[in-house]
Amino acid sequence: MKTTRLVIVAVGGQGNLLASSILAEAALIDRVPIRMSEIHGMAQRGGVVESALIFGPGHSTIIADGEADLLVGFEPAETLRALGKCHRESTVITNLAPLMPFTVNIGQGVYPDLKRLQEIIRAKTARLIAFNATALARDAGNVLAVNMVLLGCLVETGLLPIQAASVHTAMEKKIKPDLLEVNRRAFQAGAAAARENAA
């Protein structure tokens, strides 16, 4: 088994850590070696939350620049900021709905142009899947399910060494029963987005 390295970046409150723990739990079900690390000291204060998941053999729990085979960004500017984690053959999945940093609101900095952002990522990596995951989450019934949309897309690419069925089992374990249905719909919407991209 080869080692697959995944970096997920998000803004605090977007549910990155839940998505990561579902993937790790799925790996445990599939008996795939899994190591995970997260930086979340200020998650609830609007900062950036980054998690690293390493599937397969090895020892490290963090992913250095150039090591990520997969980068998933829950927010487009954060995807771009984390691009240095990628190498030439990486696959990038990004939400296209911005969350404006307050620094932009008070006139410190300009939010990057989304079209240009996609061109850059496409030029530097092997594959980009970019779509409005926030809109799909809203359509699925809860805008907060954006994490499950992106999770669905990620799992559908087949680039992780885990079974979709195991991810569903992990979701049942980690998500409150009354929220499960909407999260499943969001997951399926993300999976469909991945299929559209591949077509």
Added chain:
Amino acid sequence: MHKLLIDRPGEKMLLLGNEAIARGAIEAGVAFASTYPGTPSSEISLQFFQISRECDLHFEYCTNEKVAVEVAAAAAACGVRSMAVMKHVGLNVAADAVMTLAYVGVKGGMVILTADDPAMFSSQNEQDNRYYAKLSGLPMLEPSSVEEAHRMLPYAFELSEELAEPVLLRTTTRINHSSGVITLGEIRPRATRGRFVRDPLNLVTVPAVSRRLHVKLLENFARAQALSEGSPWNFIEGEGPWAVLCSGVSYNYVKDALDELGIADRVRILRLGFSHPLPARRIQEFLRGSEKALVVEEGEPYLEEAAKTHAQEAGLTLPIRGKAPDLFSRLYELDPSTVRRVTARYFGVPDRSRPAVDVSDLPAIPQRPPTLCAGCSHRATFYEVRQAAEELGLETVYPTDIGCYTLGLLPPLSMADYLICMGSSTGTAGGFSQVSGRKVVSFIGDSTFFHAGIPGLINAVFNNHNFTLVILDNGTTAMTGHQPHPGVDMKQLKLENYGRVSIESVVRGIGVSHVTVIKPYRVKKSIEQIKEALSFPGVSVVISQELCVLYAKSLKLPRGKPFRVGEKCKNHRVCMTRLACPAFYIWNERIHIDANLCTGCSLCAQICPEHAIVPARETAEK
């Protein structure tokens, strides 16, 4: 049942490092645990707190780390297994107790956990606490992984009992906040009651006793070193002419680097998990016969200096290097690619790993620093203090302290001028007021006030300083995840058998003659009250009371109704330029309020010059 109490040995569980550490301690039969919360250690004590509500484990949130060590030391003196948990700088606070506790020793096993934070993800410095082991003479253990941390805890307690002294267990953020799969072990029964045997000639550290106890400490050191020489936590792997010495998470990066560079068959690794006292003979034997050695460690050259010393004693002259401009930095943390690159360079082998994508030509990306939450009462207090100082025409200095409110540093609030450590706001305020000739207004949170702010305030009253201390009392230890502190009403958490200490009573008891309690969401009144406090010659204290919005949410308290920007808005953007609440956003060149984020604190509505910000429902109905 709490998941860490599940008694099914052999079962595998995916745990956060801090959960694995707590589980390891539970398996070791820890019966008494104490802490002052601090990232990256906080989740360890959160587990103990939750577990203590389900069983006979005694757990305390303490006023500070020194007290945490003292209560745990007394429990251990009675033969009860105890553990004190803290972040690395917490050990500075506890150091006075720890240095002499090393002389006195313990009966029951005692583990002092220090969670270091290389790269300072959430700390004011990145000091390397391995030196506390050297300074105190106490043994230190350092795991390399979550799984090993879990296994190491029971051994730490056994080692402590074998040597009859506390054991320091050092982690780093990448252990605490990594997750891994552990195999549950058996839970040893807890012995929660101990017996104190009076023995003043060994337990009361007057000089005559301590002179003898220091001899005992050195004897213990020799015993500990013998244990370290044969310890399975110090192990050698691989074969070959080259040598690598490492400890902690660096071991993982070394293992991955050697595999990826294809030189695993040319390098021997000495992994040092029992890192104080270091196994001198083992290190010498390891180095003997090697052509050259690389020391891979985060922070200071602790292992490197020891390896060089021990090599010299054995007459070995091979090159031993680690920290150097062309090799590893003492700054920040290591990562797999840095270790791979340096290892390749040092041993002269090619590094064919894929390069990172070039990011030198990316467009500028706006920063996204953490910020005070929407509706955070600190924002209101900061605004009001600034407004009051401006109205009085005061030139100010704003010393601050450690907590969420340190984020007041950022524009547009810009309300932080000086910070060194927990409690420094009260001490430094005295010095600034004495020499700067400016009005000093210091900020400190409620939990930090209890932790280390009180002595500075007493000092100010005694030495007749002239400043205003603003105590930001949000009813919880917010920054680290809403842990209780002595001022918290524990009944709100449905917990009995706790006392409660009133900050106002403490402040008045200290002898502060001008004390004001404000409700920061009443803007006009608060500004008037703050102006009075700022005008008072001498020490004045303003206690700003408002529950943390996140904590209120977790208590399921009713939340305020959201506001919206109404038609009267003339786009002055005073709300944005003075407050920058994260609930604001700009759309079509106009300011809007995100109703999902707005907590209805009404701060912006009260400062809007057009009174254009109105309750959302009210205008919707019109």
